[in-house]
Amino acid sequence: MKRLLLSTLLLAMSSPVAAIVIRHDVDDATYRIPASAFPALVDMPGEGHGSLIAPQWAITAAHTLPRHTVLKQVVINGQPRDVEQVVVHPGYKPLPQALIDQAMASGEAMLIVAFLAASDDVALIRLRQPVTDVVPVARHAGNDELGQIIQLIGKGATGTGDTGHDPGGPNRTELRRAFNKVSSAYDRWFCYVFDAPPSALPREGVLGNGDSGGPALIEHDGQWRLAGLGSWKVVQGNVLTTRPGRYGQVTCNVRLSHYADWIDGVMSASPSAAD
Secondary structure, eight states: OOHHHHHHHHOOOOOOOOOEEETSSGGGGGGGGGGOTTTTEEEEEEEEEEEEETTEEEEGGGSSSSSSOOOEEEEEETEEEEEEEEOOTOOOOOOOHHHHHHHHHHHHHHHHHHHHSOOOOOEEEEESOOSSSOOOBBBOOOOTTHHHHHHHHSOOOOOEETTTTTTTTTTTOOOOOEEEEEEETTTEEEEEEOOOTSSOTTEEEOOOOOOTOOOEEEETTTTTEEEEEEEEEOOOOTTTTTSSSSOOOEEEEEGGGGGHHHHHHHHSSOHHHHH
C-alpha cells in the first residue's frame, strides 16, 4: 500500500511511474511508437526511465534508483548495460517515512508535494562501457521552456484522461509518445497540465506511473533535445482513492537547464572525483 501511494504521488519510484496517459477521443495507435523512434531511452530496472546523454552517461530522476540495492544494470536499445557508477545530486532528499504515513492515514498529501518540490531529483549514471550503437540525445541548452511544446516518451502505465489509469495496474507497457505545453517554469522545475478536448493538443498526453525519469523533449532547429525528466505530479482529491492521469492533472519535470553546470562538472570529472 505504501508503494502504491508513492507511485501515485511520484511518476515512479525505483518501482514508481502507463506508457503515457492519452486523450479518450484519440485512437491509442496514434500514440504508439517503435523503439527506434527514441533509441536513447534508458529502461531502469522494473520501471522508470532515463536518457543516454553521452556515450558513457545516462541521466534519470534520482527517485527511480533502487532504494535498498545497488544499481547494476540498465537497458538501452534492448541491450543490458553494466553500470560503473551512480552520482546522485547532493540536494536530493528521499521522501521521509513520516510524510508517507501521514498521507496514508489522511489521504491528503500537500506536504509531500511541498517536500518533492524542494528536492533535486536528478542523478547521473556512468556506464562501464561506452554505448556505440545508439546516438545520445542532445540536451536543450536554453531556459526558455515556458510556453514550449514538449514531446513525452514512456512505456509506463496507460489510460485515458476521462478516467485516468489504474494506480495498481502494470507500470511497464508499450512505448508511446504524447505532447503537451509547458505552463510554468522556474528554478528546478517546469510543469504542464493535461488539458481536455477541445483545448487539448491533437496528441495531448501526460506521464503515468512508471514513467518517472522519462524524457521531456523540446524541438530546436529541427532536432528534439532533452529538456526535462518526469518527476512528480499533483493528484487532485484523496490520493488513496483518486485515479491519476485524469484531465486537469499537473505534472512537473526536472528542469535540466537548472542543472547544466552540475551535469557538465560530473561528466568531466574522473570517476573517483565524482564520488
